[in-house]
Amino acid sequence: MYFGLSEEQQFFQESVNKFLEDTVTVDALKAYRTGENNQLTEIVFDGLNELGLSGLIVPEEYGGLGLDSLFAISVSESLGKGVAPYPFIGSFLIAPFLIDQLGNDSQKQKYLPGIATGENRFGVALSERTGRRIDSSIEYTNEELNGRTLFVMDDLDSTHYLILDSKDNVHIVEATDSGLQKIDLKSVDITSFISELNLTGAETDLLENDLSNKDTIQSGINLGRTAIAANTLGAAQCMLDRSVEYSKERKQFGRQIGSFQAVKHMCAQMASDLEPCYSLAWYAAHALDHIPDESHLMACQTKAHLSEVGSSIAKTATEVHGGMGFTDDLGLHFWFKRIGLNRQLLGSPDLLREEAADVQGI
Amino acid sequence: MNLDFGNEYEDFRNEVKAFCEEFNGIHVTGSLYSYESVIDPNEKPKIEMNVKDWQKVLIDKGYHVRHIPKEYGGFGGDLDIVKNVIITEEFSKSKIPTGVGGQGIDFLVPTLMEMGTEEQRQRYIQPALYLDEIWCQGYSEPNAGSDLASLQTKGELVGDEWVINGQKIWTSTAKYAQMMFCLVRTEPDAPKHKGISYLLIPMDAPGIEVRPLVDMTLDAGFNEVFFTDVRIPAENIVGERGQGWLVANKTLVHERGSLGDPNKMIRRYDKLVNLMKSEILDGVRIIDKPVYRDRLMKIQGKILALKSHGLRLLSGRLNKGQDINLATMIVKLYGTEMRYELESLAIDAMGEIGTLYENSPHLRDNGGWQYAYMYYLGLIIGGGTSQIQKNIISERGLGLPKEPKVQGV
Numbered sequence: 066m067y068f069g070l071s072e073e074q075q076f077f078q079e080s081v082n083k084f085l086e087d088t089v090t091v092d093a094l095k096a097y098r099t100g101e102n103n104q105l106t107e108i109v110f111d112g113l114n115e116l117g118l119s120g121l122i123v124p125e126e127y128g129g130l131g132l133d134s135l136f137a138i139s140v141s142e143s144l145g146k147g148v149a150p151y152p153f154i155g156s157f158l159i160a161p162f163l164i165d166q167l168g169n170d171s172q173k174q175k176y177l178p179g180i181a182t183g184e185n186r187f188g189v190a191l192s193e194r195t196g197r198r199i200d201s202s203i204e205y206t207n208e209e210l211n212g213r214t215l216f217v218m219d220d221l222d223s224t225h226y227l228i229l230d231s232k233d234n235v236h237i238v239e240a241t242d243s244g245l246q247k248i249d250l251k252s253v254d255i256t257s258f259i260s261e262l263n264l265t266g267a268e269t270d271l272l273e274n275d276l277s278n279k280d281t282i283q284s285g286i287n288l289g290r291t292a293i294a295a296n297t298l299g300a301a302q303c304m305l306d307r308s309v310e311y312s313k314e315r316k317q318f319g320r321q322i323g324s325f326q327a328v329k330h331m332c333a334q335m336a337s338d339l340e341p342c343y344s345l346a347w348y349a350a351h352a353l354d355h356i357p358d359e360s361h362l363m364a365c366q367t368k369a370h371l372s373e374v375g376s377s378i379a380k381t382a383t384e385v386h387g388g389m390g391f392t393d394d395l396g397l398h399f400w401f402k403r404i405g406l407n408r409q410l411l412g413s414p415d416l417l418r419e420e421a422a423d424v425q426g427i
Numbered sequence: 428m429n430l431d432f433g434n435e436y437e438d439f440r441n442e443v444k445a446f447c448e449e450f451n452g453i454h455v456t457g458s459l460y461s462y463e464s465v466i467d468p469n470e471k472p473k474i475e476m477n478v479k480d481w482q483k484v485l486i487d488k489g490y491h492v493r494h495i496p497k498e499y500g501g502f503g504g505d506l507d508i509v510k511n512v513i514i515t516e517e518f519s520k521s522k523i524p525t526g527v528g529g530q531g532i533d534f535l536v537p538t539l540m541e542m543g544t545e546e547q548r549q550r551y552i553q554p555a556l557y558l559d560e561i562w563c564q565g566y567s568e569p570n571a572g573s574d575l576a577s578l579q580t581k582g583e584l585v586g587d588e589w590v591i592n593g594q595k596i597w598t599s600t601a602k603y604a605q606m607m608f609c610l611v612r613t614e615p616d617a618p619k620h621k622g623i624s625y626l627l628i629p630m631d632a633p634g635i636e637v638r639p640l641v642d643m644t645l646d647a648g649f650n651e652v653f654f655t656d657v658r659i660p661a662e663n664i665v666g667e668r669g670q671g672w673l674v675a676n677k678t679l680v681h682e683r684g685s686l687g688d689p690n691k692m693i694r695r696y697d698k699l700v701n702l703m704k705s706e707i708l709d710g711v712r713i714i715d716k717p718v719y720r721d722r723l724m725k726i727q728g729k730i731l732a733l734k735s736h737g738l739r740l741l742s743g744r745l746n747k748g749q750d751i752n753l754a755t756m757i758v759k760l761y762g763t764e765m766r767y768e769l770e771s772l773a774i775d776a777m778g779e780i781g782t783l784y785e786n787s788p789h790l791r792d793n794g795g796w797q798y799a800y801m802y803y804l805g806l807i808i809g810g811g812t813s814q815i816q817k818n819i820i821s822e823r824g825l826g827l828p829k830e831p832k833v834q835g836v
């Protein structure tokens with residue numbers, strides 16, 4: 066019996082962490098924000114793809130590494146820790162998962178190898194199942210796609226879009242399609258890429274498969290939610306680590322602020338809240354591949370719980386840093402904002418708890 | 428990741444299952460320690476057994492204290508954590524009470540195994556295991572709570588006897604106990620952590636007075652114990668003079684780790700769900716009211732985290748390379764705070780009925796929820812308060828600096 070990340074997974078995490086520490090510095094992020102460093106996203110994209118992230122879960126026969134959900138979730142944790150501006154969860158988890166599950170052989174052959182190399186970049190539009198608003202819906206009629214979808218995930222220089230319609234069909238639309246208009250949305254988190262798509266008679270490659278779409282789409286959403294939760298886990302751990310570091314350095318009243326119980330207890334509370342989240346995320350990831358009966362509930366509860374813990378740590382860690390925590394200078398806010406966006410993507414914690422109750426028949 | 432214990436354990440699990448089947452519905456009587464309502468009070472028990480007999484059955488089968496050597500009255504099995512987990516799981520599923528632990532078995536016996544002399548093991552372990560000798564723990568004092576090492580109960584070696592004077596408090600089971608393991612200041616001139624010894628005191632020694640201490644639940648689970656010129660043999664010491672703090676810390680670690688059993692929490696959560704389904708206000712089940720349901724789901728999220736965390740801790744004990752240091756430290760804080768949150772929801776789910784107590788009409792579950800709501804507040808404080816836990820987590824887990832010592836203390 067072994068419950069946790071394997072040595073290989075930890076080693077892989079370390080490579081990702083190292084790359085991000087060197088590349089995605091606070092200065093680099095600030096320069097990216099002001100337009101002085103436009104290449105940051107491409108450098109990160111190429112660097113992480115070289116480590117194998119784009120093909121991480123793509124089956125080996127299509128040129129990927131064919132790794133499992135736990136592996137994917139551990140990588141997502143590292144990407145949160147390093148607040149990576151990288152379209153992992155949508156482009157390289159949900160898209161290849163759904164294409165592999167729902168696509169026919171020629172569709173898999175057409176898209177998956179390109180995903181593995183990073184040439185195919187998918188923005189992922191799931192708002193039909195994860196928060197449809199009154200002014201947005203996607204209809205598939207006469208072999209055309211019409212309507213609007215909001216909060217398309219991981220839309221960074223997308224070559225394709227994976228779009229869910231109101232009847233649980235999954236479509237692939239090329240970014241160059243004349244019936245597709247993309248509007249970039251700007252969230253507080255400049256390291257994530259979300260957009261709105263307006264479709265008027267867009268041409269679609271419909272994924273067809275014998276499997277029941279509804280369940281498979283749910284599995285894709287479960288994967289996405291668990292990965293987002295892990296991403297928050299990593300970001301929160303980084304904020305805690307920085308708080309501990311800062312409270313050892315910073316002196317007031319003639320002593321390290323970390324020697325005051327008021328500060329100490331804030332740090333201890335963060336650690337106590339966060340430690341069990343590792344176990345929760347690992348179990349949820351394990352359930353995705355091995356305990357299908359629990360995976361929907363686990364995904365809802367894991368993302369809901371980590372959203373709460375993450376938000377609480379984002380606030381507390383900022384407070385531990387005092388006034389500096391509030392500055393752009395220190396850049397702690399990049400993690401605060403990542404946690405903030407993650408909290409809302411694919412379902413806010415309140416909605417997820419409601420869904421969790423429904424799943425269990427409570 | 429591998430959640431399988433392996434085939435070699437399947438046979439063991441089947442054996443335990445068969446045992447549980449045989450004793451399904453057992454009611455154990457005469458226990459000092461309350462079992463957490465393992466049987467439905469309305470159901471007539473199929474088998475009744477005295478707690479001492481049950482303890483013997485379990486030890487003989489190897490389902491309790493299985494790693495204590497046979498020569499000391501144990502089963503003499505390997506220290507096999509997986510088998511212990513299987514026993515706990517299967518007993519829990521069948522709602523069969525596990526063996527009795529308590530201060531003697533959980534704390535004294537491991538201490539003697541590690542630090543005791545051969546004579547002490549021969550003399551004390553077997554009677555403790557078979558509940559022939561009940562033990563209590565004499566640690567806290569009125570002026571030594573969180574700062575336990577400042578304890579002042581005095582032990583003086585006069586001839587071949589220790590003469591003990593002072594007072595202990597929060598001593599659970601003292602009124603039934605035949606023996607106490609006790610921290611006593613024997614080296615008044617040594618620094619405070621180095622002046623303490625770990626003594627074994629018969630409770631019938633002249634000069635000992637036990638007064639019950641009623642807590643907010645109106646139970647007298649605790650006691651105060653007064654010592655006036657109590658004399659015990661010089662050999663009743665575990666470890667060397669002045670080593671008591673070291674000896675005691677071995678068991679304190681154990682105590683803190685044992686307070687947050689996820690199985691118990693899950694059983695309690697299931698009970699809470701049932702309660703919320705059966706309470707009906709204005710024609711609507713409480714569980715169907717969105718605000719209550721949301722609170723329940725929040726608690727479930729934490730319980731799932733704790734359950735997974737239990738797997739991680741188990742894995743860390745089985746696989747030496749896995750670091751569970753910080754993960755272990757948070758268990759007492761997390762588990763007790765969470766349990767209190769769970770009990771609080773139960774009270775709110777019942778509304779005014781939640782405040783009923785003792786033998787009031789309209790009680791639910793014999794008043795157990797209100798009792799637990801208060802009892803678990805006690806556990807947040809007992810065994811090292813939440814604040815002490817946070818000091819430990821931040822200093823030993825996160826490496827934050829200690830608070831500067833106040834001069835002269």
